[in-house]
Amino acid sequence: MEEKTDVSLKHQYELILDSLAEGVFTVDMNWRITSFNRAAERITGIQRVQAIGRYCFEIFRADVCETGCMLRRTLETGTPLSNKAVYVYRADKKKIPISVTTTLLQDAEGKIIGGVETFQDISAIKELQNALRHQHSFEDIVSKNPKLLKIFSIIPQVAESGSTVLIEGASGTGKELIARAIHHHSHHRNGPFIAVNCGALPDTLIESELFGYKAGAFTNARRDTPGRFARAQNGTIFLDEIGDISPAVQVRLLRVLQQRVYEPLGSGQPVATNARVIAATHRHLEELVKTETFRNDLYFRINVFKISLPCLSERREDIPLLVDHFMERFNHQKGRTVASVSREAMSALMLHDWPGNVRELENAVEHAFVLCRDDIIRIEDLPEHLIPVGSVIGMMVGQTLQDIEKTAILQALHRHHGKKVATARELGIDKNTLRRKMIRLEIDSDDQRTR
Numbered sequence: 001m002e003e004k005t006d007v008s009l010k011h012q013y014e015l016i017l018d019s020l021a022e023g024v025f026t027v028d029m030n031w032r033i034t035s036f037n038r039a040a041e042r043i044t045g046i047q048r049v050q051a052i053g054r055y056c057f058e059i060f061r062a063d064v065c066e067t068g069c070m071l072r073r074t075l076e077t078g079t080p081l082s083n084k085a086v087y088v089y090r091a092d093k094k095k096i097p098i099s100v101t102t103t104l105l106q107d108a109e110g111k112i113i114g115g116v117e118t119f120q121d122i123s124a125i126k127e128l129q130n131a132l133r134h135q136h137s138f139e140d141i142v143s144k145n146p147k148l149l150k151i152f153s154i155i156p157q158v159a160e161s162g163s164t165v166l167i168e169g170a171s172g173t174g175k176e177l178i179a180r181a182i183h184h185h186s187h188h189r190n191g192p193f194i195a196v197n198c199g200a201l202p203d204t205l206i207e208s209e210l211f212g213y214k215a216g217a218f219t220n221a222r223r224d225t226p227g228r229f230a231r232a233q234n235g236t237i238f239l240d241e242i243g244d245i246s247p248a249v250q251v252r253l254l255r256v257l258q259q260r261v262y263e264p265l266g267s268g269q270p271v272a273t274n275a276r277v278i279a280a281t282h283r284h285l286e287e288l289v290k291t292e293t294f295r296n297d298l299y300f301r302i303n304v305f306k307i308s309l310p311c312l313s314e315r316r317e318d319i320p321l322l323v324d325h326f327m328e329r330f331n332h333q334k335g336r337t338v339a340s341v342s343r344e345a346m347s348a349l350m351l352h353d354w355p356g357n358v359r360e361l362e363n364a365v366e367h368a369f370v371l372c373r374d375d376i377i378r379i380e381d382l383p384e385h386l387i388p389v390g391s392v393i394g395m396m397v398g399q400t401l402q403d404i405e406k407t408a409i410l411q412a413l414h415r416h417h418g419k420k421v422a423t424a425r426e427l428g429i430d431k432n433t434l435r436r437k438m439i440r441l442e443i444d445s446d447d448q449r450t451r
Contacts, residue, residue, distance in 0.1 A: 021120070023098075026105050027071065028114045031055050043098065043121050045091035056117075060088040071115045074102040078112075085122065086375045087337040097122050097339060141177050142325045145315035151178070151307055158305055159185035164257065166302045167280040169309030172357030175280040176238065178307060183236040188276050191235025194228050198249075199241030206249055207265060214266035229262055232275035242302065243283035243294060250295045257301040277302070312354040312361060313428035316405065319349055322358060326365040327377075337375055344379040348386050350404050353428070406441045409434070413443070 014035070017024050023040035025033050036051040044051075044059060051059050056071065070081050080103040087095050098119045105114040143149065158165060159182045167175045176195060183193045201209055208218075212227030228237055245253070256262045257277060261270040279302045288294035312318070323346070327338050341349075345368070354360055368381040379387060409427065416422040424434040437443075 020118075023119045023121075024116065025051070025056065025059075026114055026116050027056050029075075029112075031057070031072075033059065034114065040119075043090075043096075043119065044088070070100055071102045071117050074104060075112070075115050078104065080104070084376065085339040087339055095337070141174055141181065142321050143315060143318045144321060145310065145318055147310050148315065148318075151309075155181050156185050158182055158307075160187070161305070162187065162276060163304040164276075164302050165278045165304065166285075166306045167278065167309065168285075168306060169280070169282065170311050170357055171282050172359030173309040173311060174358055175309060176240065178309065179236070179238045179278045179280065182278060183238075183276070186236065186276060188235050192232055193236050193238065194232040194275075195238040195240060196228050197240045199244035203246045203249065206245065207252065210249070211252070211262045212264040214264055218265070224264075227262075227264065229256065229273050229275055230264075230271070233273060234275075236276040236278060239277065239279045241281055241283075242279040243281040243285055243288055247293075247295070250298050254295065254298045254301060257298070311428055312357045314430075314433070316350060319361065320346065322361055323349065323365060326362050327369075330366060330369045334369060336369065336372075338369065338372055338377060339375045341377045342379060345377050345382055347404060348379055348382055348388060351388055351408070352386050402441065405437070406443065409437060409441065409443060 014037075017035065017037035018039075020037060020039055023043045024035070024037045025040050026035045028034050033051050033054055033056055036046075036048045038048075040046075040051070041048055046059055057069070070084055070086075073079075074081055080101070082101045084100045085097060086100055087097050089095050099122045100117060100119045102115060102117050104112050105116045107113050141148070141152070143152075155178070165179075165182060167178055169175050179195075180193060183189060196209065198206060208225075208227065210227050210229055212225050212230055215223050239253075252262065256273065259270075260274070261272050263270055285294055285299050285303070289296050289299050320341075323341055327341075330336065331338055349361070349364070356363070364383055364386060365377075367383050368377045371381040372378070409423070412423045412426050413420075416426065420431050420434055420438075424431040427434065429437075
C-alpha cells in the first residue's frame with residue numbers, strides 16, 4: 001500500500017512539473033539527470049527518456065558547463081542563483097539564450113541529495129532587446145541620450161547638405177564614427193573616406209601629407225606623390241584634431257576651403273578638389289581664436305555646421321547599452337558566448353568617471369573578455385582601476401541603476417553642501433540636467449545642505 005502511495009505521489013509530482021512553463025530538471029550528486037519535465041523537452045528538443053540518467057552537460061552542451069556551471073556552484077557553496085543568462089545548444093544544434101535559476105535538492109531530513117535547475121527560453125526577450133537597441137542606434141553608434149538622439153535625427157540632413165562640418169568632443173567620444181556616418185549618408189558615399197590625425201603629424205610632414213608633393217620638391221622626393229586631398233577626391237576627408245595645426249598650414253587649408261584648390265609642394269599649378277571636409281577637435285576652438293592661436297576666418301569656414309558630442313559621464317544611461325553593444329561585437333569577433341554582466345560589475349562600470357569616454361569603456365569590456373572564463377562578466381574580470389575599494393561594491397549590490405544614480409547625486413550634493421552648480425560640475429553634467437534628475441529621483445537639495 002505504501003509503495004502504491006509513493007508511486008502515486010511521484011506521478012503527481014511529475015504532473016505538477018509538466019504543468020510548468022519553465023523547464024525543470026534535477027541531478028543527483030554524480031551530475032546525472034533524475035527528472036526532466038515537458039517544458040525542458042520542448043526547450044532543448046531532447047525527450048525525457050533520452051535525458052534521464054545522462055550527465056546534464058551532455059544534454060545542454062554549453063561553454064558554461066565546463067568553466068562555470070551554475071548548478072555546480074550552488075552545490076559547492078549552498079547558495080542558490082537566480083535569473084542568470086547563458087547560451088545552450090538544442091538537439092538541432094541551434095544556440096539559444098536561456099535564463100537559469102538553481103537551488104539545492106534536499107530530502108525529508110534536509111540532506112542534500114542533488115540540485116534543481118529551472119530555465120526558460122528568452123529568445124523572444126533577446127529579440128526585443130535587439131529591436132530596442134536598433135531604435136537607439138545609428139550606424140555603429142548606440143545611445144538613448146536625448147542629445148545624441150537629436151544628433152542621430154539630423155545626420156541625414158547634414159550629410160545631404162554637402163556643407164563643411166565641425167565635430168567637437170573630448171577624446172574617445174566617437175567623433176570619427178559621426179564623421180563616417182555623415183559620409184555614408186552623403187552624395188559622396190561611393191567615394192573614399194580619408195581620415196587624417198592632424199595632431200599626430202609634425203609641421204614638417206603635414207603639408208606634404210595633406211597636399212602631396214612633386215618630384216624634387218625636397219631631398220628624397222624622387223617621384224610625384226599624391227596627398228590625402230587627392231586620395232579623397234569624390235569622397236570625404238576627415239581632419240581630426242584640426243585645432244593642433246600650425247598657422248602656416250591653417251593658411252593653406254583656408255585657401256582649399258575658400259577656392260576648392262590646393263598646390264602640391266614643389267608645384268605652382270593649382271589642383272581642384274571636390275572632397276567633402278569634416279573637421280574634428282577636442283579643443284574649444286572659440287578660445288583658441290580669442291588667443292589668436294587659431295585663425296578666425298578658418299574657424300568660420302569649418303564651422304558651417306557644428307556637432308558637439310557629450311562625454312560618457314554626461315550620458316551614463318548609455319553605459320549598459322554600450323556594454324551590450326561591445327559584448328555582441330566581441331562575441332562575434334572572438335567566437336565567444338558571453339551573455340551578461342553581473343550586477344556588481346555593472347555597478348563598478350556605472351560608478352567610474354570614464355575620462356577616456358566610450359573608447360575607455362570599449363577597452364574595459366575587451367579586457368573583461370580576456371579574463372572572463374564563462375558566460376558572465378564579473379567584477380574581478382574588469383581592469384583593476386575600475387574596481388571600487390573598500391565596501392563600495394557591497395553598497396551597490398542589490399541596487400538598481402536608478403538607485404546608483406541617486407546615491408551618486410546625493411553624495412555629491414552633500415560634499416558641496418547642496419550647491420547645484422558645484423555638484424553638476426563634479427558629476428560632469430549641466431545644472432539643468434541635474435535639476436531634472438533631482439526632480440525625477442525626488443532629491444531635496446535643501447535637506448542635503450543641512451546635514
